[in-house]
Amino acid sequence: MSTDRAGRSSAEERAVEAGDVLAVLSADMTVCVWTGAAERLWGYAGDQVLHRPAERLLVPSDPDVPRVFAGGPWSGRVRIRRRDGREATAYLRITPLDADGGAGWLVWGPSAYDRPGLDPAAVDALLHHSPISLAIWDRELRCVWFNDSAHHQDLYGSGPELGGHVTEVVRARHPEFLERAMARVFRSGEPLLGHELWPAEVRPPGRCYRVALVRLEGSDGRPLGVCSVAVQAGTGQEGGRLRLLNEAKSRIGTDLDPLVTSQSLAETAVPNLADYVTIDLVQAVPLDKEPLRRLKSTDSRIPGFYRAGAASIHDDLRESLWARGTPVYVPPASPFTIVLDHRRSYFEPVLDTSPGTWLDDDPDRARVIHQTGMHSLMIVPLQARGAMLGIAVFVRSENPVPFSGADLALAEELAARAALIIDNALRFTRGRTAALAIQRDLMPHHLSGGSTVEVATRYLPADTHGGVGGDWFDVIQLSDARVALVLGDVVGHGIHAAVTMGRLRATTRALSKLALPPDELLRLMDELALDVAEDRFDDGPSMPTAFGATCFYGVYDPESRRCTMSSAGHPPPAIISPDGSVDFADVPPGAPIGVGLGAYESTEVELADSSVVGLYSDGLIETDHDIDRGLQRLRTALTGRVSSLDELCGSVIDTLVPDGPVDDDITLLLARTRPAAD
Known part of the structure; x- marks a missing residue:
């Protein structure tokens, strides 16, 4: 590693040249702020130099040292003493924080002053003659320094004073907004750019100052205060207008709730446009x-x-x-x-x-x-x-x-x-309100399996932008004590799905009176659904618009203790045995109703007394968008001896359905066969 005649390595040279603001000295030339750049240059941590004389950081024999602390602005080469005992040459500049240095001094590194083409007078102009006002605020948001430009901006008034709180020093219409912004920057460390403030005096509309806020941190990373930079932005109307409209785009319309949208509009306009909305x-x-x-x-x-x-x-x-x-x-x-x-x-x-x-x-x-x-x-x-x-x-x-x-x-x-x-x-x-009303009216109000089966249900309507879905369920008492168990799901959401559901439920009830086998009943439902669709959408020679609905139809006969089942694209029913084990019936899934393929098969399953048949819509098993995993979760939730069907319904819903709104209707129908002696 190469070194110069003072023993400084090239790495140290880069550290020196990387400096900017190194330290802040109090009026008596003791160190009150020590930055990370200063720590890299000298090697001292903040707690090793703070509140100690700054002259200890320089080599006493250097002839320029007296001029450094003579009490006026200074710049040039000076010998410094590093923590490891070695000496190095640094390019430093000392600048007073106010006109006479009574407020203290800034120590700058070479990058701000010694780059080719940068006149040190330009930095003096920034601090003392610029239209940009600079101010430093401590942890309590009290002003500890400002440059001369603050005296010439009506944002601060004619005579800002050190030690004043931001709400006292800043003469804005609503200084409490600046106070909140400063507190947020101090807490989070994230700078705030483009904050607009208007002077307290009545000015032409739109006259404002644009303010940037940055947190100041010590060498140990702890926040010391906030630096504010303010520049007059002229009328600023167009910039403020675009900013407010952009904010409105991001805040308004994120929820299809009239109250939420209205409140978002009001909050967007306050305080940017009005004091009260x-x-x-x-x-x-x-x-x-x-x-x-x-x-x-x-x-x-x-x-x-x-x-x-x-x-x-x-x-x-x-x-x-x-x-x-x-x-x-x-x-x-x-x-x-x-x-x-x-x-x-x-x-x-x-x-x-x-x-x-x-x-x-x-x-x-x-x-x-x-x-x-x-x-x-x-x-x-x-x-x-x-x-x-x-x-x-x-x-x-x-x-x-x-x-x-x-x-x-x-x-x-x-x-x-x-x-x-x-x-x-x-x-x-x-x-959604109309669809819910239709659905409530078309759903069964009193389900009963008579002496054949005991039933319990749960239904959760969807809460999506499309509105409620078209789930339906039914328990129909047939002749000879037989009972039909039905659960279906119309594709889509909204009023049309609810009306279609009502038609299909009525059709199922009417066809059930004909004592048809389940597969034949589903075939007739498919034909009738196509007839309805063709009549409803017959606007010319074009093909009728079809709709789809899945449906499970099963008939339980208490004499044979057998349940004959058929499915039109619906998930398989769960069978809970009296010992608490759970299986899914192997019912061939036919095409959904309304497609026109109408080929269905029936399956017979023998059920022991006190067995439970569980029918459900796909919304219950698709909450995690994986059907196989959903079926396994349903099996786990149903497993175990069943005491109360109603309690089991509630337990399954609580286990499988996440909190908050759901994207699809969720329906669960449990039917337990009664003992033959009943």
Whole structure:
């Protein structure tokens, strides 16, 4: 390894040249900040040099040492003493933190000053004459240093003082937002770029400063504070608008729930656009409530909306008179009803609260307006596909700048995007509610196997964007004490699947009265399903649109104790023996009903008294998307002596079905044969 005449290795040379800010010295020239670059250069850890005289780091015999600590800016070569006792030459620069060095000194490495073409005066300009303000904040977010530019930015006021908290030093409209951002950067260590702040004084709309925040760390990695860099960004309207729209894209529409979507819109607009935002819909959500009527009333207020979303710069929502999910009352003649009737935005940049306005008929809202200082108002319609869904209300209170025309355009764009999502959510909610109602009505309400079998069931509707599925089940008492066990699953989700399920259940019940063998009954169901599809979709010479449904049909005869089974593409039934063992019946799987292949076979299985037949839909065994593994899990869940069928149903569902929404309907039907003596 080569060394220079001072014994410094090439690796040490690279370490020296990799430096930038090395240390911060207090006014008495003791070390108060020691960086990793300084540790690499000198070899000392932070706890070995902090709060000790900086001159010990230099070689006393070097003639330049007195000039280094003479009390003024200095740059040049100087001999340093490393921890291992060796000496080295370093290029250092000493820069005062304020005009006279009373606040301390920065020690810079060579990379910032000694690169070819970089004038040291440029760094002085950055610190003392730049339009960019720099400030350092300690762990408690109190200012410990700022450059001269902070005196010239109205973001800090005319005379910022050291030791002041960020909310005292920064003269922004909402310094508490900067405080929260600094605290987050200090905790996480992740820098924040592009944070926008507006001066406290009323300025032309859009005048702002763009702020970057970076955590400062000591040589041991512990956070020391936060550095802020602020530059005036001019009007900044377009950048802020695009940023807010991008945020809206990522936050709004992630859930097909009208309440969630409405709340996301409100939270996106606060505090970026408004201090307080509400989303009020003309329809109750969820849809199990009666929609509000458009009343022609002589009362001073009418229930015009339901509150679906609300957000504020105040955590206690002190501006809000109504909670989410409750009716919102408005005067018959007010900006809210005007927007609802005319479908155009209402824009009042300076809110008129004087006597003789619509607020005379709304004293509660007037009281809140005066208490919270609301002074600027926008009400934007929420409309999509020709339907009026509600209104979005934007208010400024602590932000002293009135809304501008650009703000209104931004609010309308946000509302238009959200309205489409809300409309989709309302359509999905209505469709799912209707499908569930149809399904509940078409499902059996009282299942009974009479004296032949004991039955228990569980049914979980799907909770997907497509809506509920088309599962159905039935227990049909036939002649001679025989019982038919049925379980089917229509392909697809939504109202069409629910209606198709109802048709198939009715068809199965009707055909069961003919005492047909199971395979013949499924063949007739397949033919009838094709006839229905051809009649429904016959729009010309094109082939009819088919649908598919799986179905299991079995008939248990208590005299022979045999169960005759046939399957139209349905999973095999589980047979639980009285000793608790579980097998799956070998039933040939035919084609699903509605395909038109109609070739089915029947299988007979002898059942001992107190045997249990378990029928289920594929949703129960496909929760982990592996049918073989799902069947094995079902076998394990069913294994064991059965005491209560109802308890076994609950145990199987709890074991196999994950928490949260499911993608497909889940149905389980258990039927236990009664002893022949019964």
